[in-house]
């Protein structure tokens with residue numbers, strides 16, 4: 001498998017680098033991001049996207065802010081840093097990893113007694129978050145790989161791959177781990193209207209690794225299930241609350257269809273994506289601009305004056321989930337939240 005550095009910290013330049021995912025599959029461009037404003041724009045434009053990668057972006061964002069603040073007095077420095085952290089956290093609302101990554105680094109920094117110490121703690125904590133994310137993906141990949149049969153076909157939605165994490169991926173991490181263990185696996189990538197993360201990103205990264213992938217319109221998934229061409233569905237998650245899974249719009253539709261056809265529906269997510277503190281009703285589902293649905297490039301696809309709804313995520317109840325695949329193992333619903341909280345505490349989260 002070829003390593004993809006989706007997002008990284010460049011210490012000697014005090015900058016974040018990331019792959020601008022809006023250019024793929026035709027343009028591979030690495031961005032050097034030197035300001036919090038630029039990072040927030042990148043998050044909103046989906047240059048950096050996918051829940052775990054957003055967690056890392058949030059963590060590196062606080063680190064970046066800590067290197068740029070000019071205040072010389074510690075209390076003032078901290079005030080500005082908290083303001084910058086609050087701005088980064090709200091760049092996108094649904095994936096919990098973004099606010100989680102910001103809060104993890106802020107928690108480390110709040111203990112510092114000087115600006116120098118705060119910067120050093122921010123660096124250590126942010127880099128640890130990126131490394132832990134990569135480790136979690138490899139671990140959950142191994143747990144998930146055991147569920148795939150040799151010669152099996154996985155249907156996935158959106159992009160839950162290396163581009164959505166610091167490396168390897170969650171749903172695609174499972175596929176990679178299975179392939180690495182010698183199994184032949186092929187993937188149906190739902191194109192994922194309207195921004196086509198499946199067609200553009202999942203197909204790009206699997207092809208790059210030589211893993212067979214076929215892109216289908218989102219609306220073809222049910223028919224392929226009916227034809228018996230799908231062994232199982234694996235998706236990622238932006239947030240797992242006690243009662244629902246939030247993931248890319250279209251996920252719920254696949255879960256309903258999978259249940260109807262008796263096909264296992266798995267959610268692959270690190271514990272950083274679990275949100276024990278909120279019920280589904282409290283989660284804000286991002287609504288994006290009209291143009292993403294109503295136009296294709298410069299061509300209008302919807303008559304002017306006709307309304308468009310563009311929810312970026314939907315909500316799947318736990319009863320449609322066969323199991324959650326995490327870095328600590330495979331968890332079947334009903335989820336034992338005390339256990340999740342204990343494991344998060346052990347991880348220092």
Ligand code: MRU
Pocket residue numbers: 046049050051052095157158159160161164165169170171197235236237238247248249312
């Ligand atoms: O809007 P996006 O592209 O950030 O949405 C991403 C998803 O919905 C992914 O499935 C999710 O973040 C899991 S990524 C491992």
